[in-house]
Amino acid sequence: MSDVRESEAPVAVAPVTTAKAVRKSFSSPIASALVIAVTVLWTIPTLGLLVTSLRPKEDVASSGWWEAFVHPDLGLGNYHAVLFEGGFGNSAGLLPFLVNSLAISVPATVFPLVLAAMAAYALAWVRFRGSDTVFFVIFALQVVPLQMALIPLLQLFSGGAHIGSVEIIPALDLKGTYAPVWLAHTMFALPLAIFLLHNFIAQLPRDLMEAAIVDGASHFKIFRSIVLPLCAPALASFAIFQFLWVWNDLLVALTFAGGTPEVAPMTARLAQMAGSTGQRWELLTAGAFLSLIVPLAVFFALQRYFVRGLLAGSVKG
Amino acid sequence: MTTPVTPGRRRLLAGSAVLALALTAACSNSSGSGGSGSSAAALTGDCAKYQAYAGHSGTKVTMYASILSPESDSLEKSWSEFSSCTGIKIVYEGSNDFESQLPVRVSGGNAPDFAIIPQPGLLAQMVKTGKVVKPPQQTVDNESKWSPVWKTYGSVNGTFYAAPMSANMKSLVWYSPKAFKAAGYEVPKTWADLMALSDRMAKAGAAKPWCGGIGSGTATGWPATDWLEEVVLGSYGGDVYDQWVGHKVKFGDEKITTAMKTVADWMQNPAWVNGGFGDVKSIATTTFQDAGTPILSGKCAMLQQASFYRAQWPKGTNIGPDGDIFAFHLPAVNPQVSNPVEGGGEFLAAFADRPEVQAVQNYLSSSEWASSRVKVSQGWVSANQGVDKSLYTDPIDKLSAEALTDPAATFRFDGSDLMPAAVGSGAEWKALTAWFAEGQAIPKVAADIDAAWPQ
Numbered sequence: 001m002s003d004v005r006e007s008e009a010p011v012a013v014a015p016v017t018t019a020k021a022v023r024k025s026f027s028s029p030i031a032s033a034l035v036i037a038v039t040v041l042w043t044i045p046t047l048g049l050l051v052t053s054l055r056p057k058e059d060v061a062s063s064g065w066w067e068a069f070v071h072p073d074l075g076l077g078n079y080h081a082v083l084f085e086g087g088f089g090n091s092a093g094l095l096p097f098l099v100n101s102l103a104i105s106v107p108a109t110v111f112p113l114v115l116a117a118m119a120a121y122a123l124a125w126v127r128f129r130g131s132d133t134v135f136f137v138i139f140a141l142q143v144v145p146l147q148m149a150l151i152p153l154l155q156l157f158s159g160g161a162h163i164g165s166v167e168i169i170p171a172l173d174l175k176g177t178y179a180p181v182w183l184a185h186t187m188f189a190l191p192l193a194i195f196l197l198h199n200f201i202a203q204l205p206r207d208l209m210e211a212a213i214v215d216g217a218s219h220f221k222i223f224r225s226i227v228l229p230l231c232a233p234a235l236a237s238f239a240i241f242q243f244l245w246v247w248n249d250l251l252v253a254l255t256f257a258g259g260t261p262e263v264a265p266m267t268a269r270l271a272q273m274a275g276s277t278g279q280r281w282e283l284l285t286a287g288a289f290l291s292l293i294v295p296l297a298v299f300f301a302l303q304r305y306f307v308r309g310l311l312a313g314s315v316k317g
Numbered sequence: 318m319t320t321p322v323t324p325g326r327r328r329l330l331a332g333s334a335v336l337a338l339a340l341t342a343a344c345s346n347s348s349g350s351g352g353s354g355s356s357a358a359a360l361t362g363d364c365a366k367y368q369a370y371a372g373h374s375g376t377k378v379t380m381y382a383s384i385l386s387p388e389s390d391s392l393e394k395s396w397s398e399f400s401s402c403t404g405i406k407i408v409y410e411g412s413n414d415f416e417s418q419l420p421v422r423v424s425g426g427n428a429p430d431f432a433i434i435p436q437p438g439l440l441a442q443m444v445k446t447g448k449v450v451k452p453p454q455q456t457v458d459n460e461s462k463w464s465p466v467w468k469t470y471g472s473v474n475g476t477f478y479a480a481p482m483s484a485n486m487k488s489l490v491w492y493s494p495k496a497f498k499a500a501g502y503e504v505p506k507t508w509a510d511l512m513a514l515s516d517r518m519a520k521a522g523a524a525k526p527w528c529g530g531i532g533s534g535t536a537t538g539w540p541a542t543d544w545l546e547e548v549v550l551g552s553y554g555g556d557v558y559d560q561w562v563g564h565k566v567k568f569g570d571e572k573i574t575t576a577m578k579t580v581a582d583w584m585q586n587p588a589w590v591n592g593g594f595g596d597v598k599s600i601a602t603t604t605f606q607d608a609g610t611p612i613l614s615g616k617c618a619m620l621q622q623a624s625f626y627r628a629q630w631p632k633g634t635n636i637g638p639d640g641d642i643f644a645f646h647l648p649a650v651n652p653q654v655s656n657p658v659e660g661g662g663e664f665l666a667a668f669a670d671r672p673e674v675q676a677v678q679n680y681l682s683s684s685e686w687a688s689s690r691v692k693v694s695q696g697w698v699s700a701n702q703g704v705d706k707s708l709y710t711d712p713i714d715k716l717s718a719e720a721l722t723d724p725a726a727t728f729r730f731d732g733s734d735l736m737p738a739a740v741g742s743g744a745e746w747k748a749l750t751a752w753f754a755e756g757q758a759i760p761k762v763a764a765d766i767d768a769a770w771p772q
Contacts, residue, residue: 150421151425153425154422154426155426157427158425159426175427254414255418255422255425260379260408260410261410271413271414272411272412272413
């Protein structure tokens with residue numbers, strides 16, 4: 001393990017110098033002013049969302065959110081309604097959907113990550129006939145739009161696959177469970193994940209692998225002790241992307257989770273919060289803000305890796 | 318070499334065999350008592366009226382619709398007693414994306430047991446997939462409480478598939494009884510009276526007689542299709558209307574262009590519109606939700622809009638025959654046409670024929686369920702003639718229910734919901750919006766719509 005740590009230094013040389021250059025170019029006063037201006041502009045809509053979510057319905061309907069600074073009449077009524085009032089066949093408010101969202105997002109992030117890391121290692125470092133072709137086919141799969149695969153995938157889950165009368169895949173009775181959503185998200189994520197991680201893993205120095213092989217390490221040992229620790233930044237940045245994508249997803253959840261309260265994520269609940277004719281749309285702002293909290297927490301927890309992963313990937317490629 | 322079966326192992330085998338037997342026995346036993354047992358046990362007390370639907374305790378049916386909370390809460394409340402008495406759980410799911418998600422789920426083999434479909438066109442599309450199941454005999458019999466035209470809207474190619482659940486009325490004119498009383502105006506009974514009254518109001522000059530708005534996001538233009546549909550129905554009656562919807566009478570036909578001329582004389586008359594908003598063009602830019610607000614401030618006298626416009630009046634508005642706001646039935650353009658009513662509704666289509674699904678289908682097509690739904694909350698009307706009119710507590714609901722169940726009424730479904738989507742929710746919206754916004758000539762508007770009709 002200590003060998004690995006020491007040999008990390010030459011690998012990291014390139015990104016460190018580039019990072020310095022980047023940092024230098026960003027520390028000029030003009031750039032700083034520009035960044036601050038963009039950040040403030042960027043944050044205004046979110047601020048508006050926050051202020052609106054605290055205002056009562058009548059105010060929201062009659063005046064803009066900035067009026068709240070002149071006539072402050074803020075309260076947590078909307079949040080109370082969102083969190084504790086029932087609806088959508090559910091009497092417990094938003095919390096069960098929050099749990100569903102987590103139960104969907106966490107496995108749907110971990111599955112593709114694990115599979116893609118292993119596949120990327122195999123495609124990059126295990127020489128076998130046709131490995132380049134396999135990699136190219138996986139890479140090409142990225143052009144298949146998700147929307148095109150929805151109905152065939154749904155048919156596969158509910159009816160299985162047959163050639164003539166021969167059953168290839170049996171009908172999986174997954175209705176009303178999280179499994180179809182996990183599977184769908186995993187499938188849709190794999191091509192990009194394998195592509196990104198392959199590029200990263202293939203750049204690891206050959207000496208490292210050869211040294212490990214000479215020491216008698218198996219492929220699994222190399223993967224676990226050398227590859228995984230070294231590509232943590234890449235894994236983390238992909239994990240953030242995938243988590244945010246799954247967390248914010250509505251289409252896949254509506255199609256595969258069936259939208260029933262037992263398995264529906266928060267996005268499905270948010271979409272119906274305003275009611276048939278939009279009469280309760282003031283609740284949307286509070287609901288949207290609550291759904292922001294978790295991705296923000298994930299982002300801040302992993303942002304160290306996020307920046308490092310982006311730099312590592314971009315400079316080396 | 319064979320594996321010796323030791324005594325202990327043998328005992329284990331025997332034990333598991335007994336266990337398996339006991340399990341199968343337990344399973345068949347429980348299903349037996351679930352089936353025949355509970356149907357034999359009569360439902361008593363408040364539950365006695367659900368005897369016809371008994372015998373499916375512990376089952377579950379799924380329902381998918383576009384109705385969201387709070388309306389869906391009332392819907393669920395309306396069948397909660399049925400559910401607790403019969404033991405059939407109805408899992409309801411409402412979605413904003415119903416129209417796009419239903420076809421995905423049905424063709425993906427993941428259809429719900431029931432879908433509440435508001436457009437006969439979507440129903441026809443679903444029937445084409447072959448997944449919609451024909452209703453049981455009891456549901457077909459319940460249909461006799463609705464006027465026969467409803468059955469045709471729940472049918473595809475002459476086969477009845479979906480029973481209507483609710484109905485709404487579009488042929489209403491919203492006005493202020495207080496303002497009418499103060500100015501000495503009478504509610505008009507004929508089209509000629511209505512036009513004369515509009516003229517009188519315009520000359521009096523205090524307020525323009527009409528206001529309107531056809532803005533509705535990506536669906537901008539739909540209120541204008543309603544105006545045209547009401548004039549076509551009121552001018553020529555149901556037969557021409559049906560032919561028009563089926564494109565046997567084209568938009569370019571003299572009958573329809575004459576009807577468009579009638580609409581233009583009414584809602585594009587610069588002296589009559591657009592009270593509180595501006596000129597004729599402002600109709601295209603005003604949202605339908607806002608269109609009626611000038612009536613409250615006295616800047617406009619009348620708005621033609623459906624019964625569901627009731628939800629748009631601000632909280633605390635006194636709605637009633639002597640209040641701030643009420644509505645009257647839009648009179649027929651041609652007095653020969655008997656009581657034309659344009660409306661919409663929702664239909665219950667089943668995708669499964671399990672006994673519990675059929676029990677729910679029978680119940681939801683009955684007058685008992687319709688009455689139960691009316692009792693739960695206002696803003697919901699059934700055209701089922703078995704519903705006691707005195708159950709309606711809201712004056713607008715009462716007015717709509719009377720018009721919808723009137724045996725002499727000429728009821729027709731909203732034409733743009735019946736036409737192919739390319740026209741009914743596409744070209745017609747666009748062309749009519751251009752008609753109001755740009756003042757295009759009637760022949761050009763008609764030709765544009767006809768050109769978009771799928772071959």
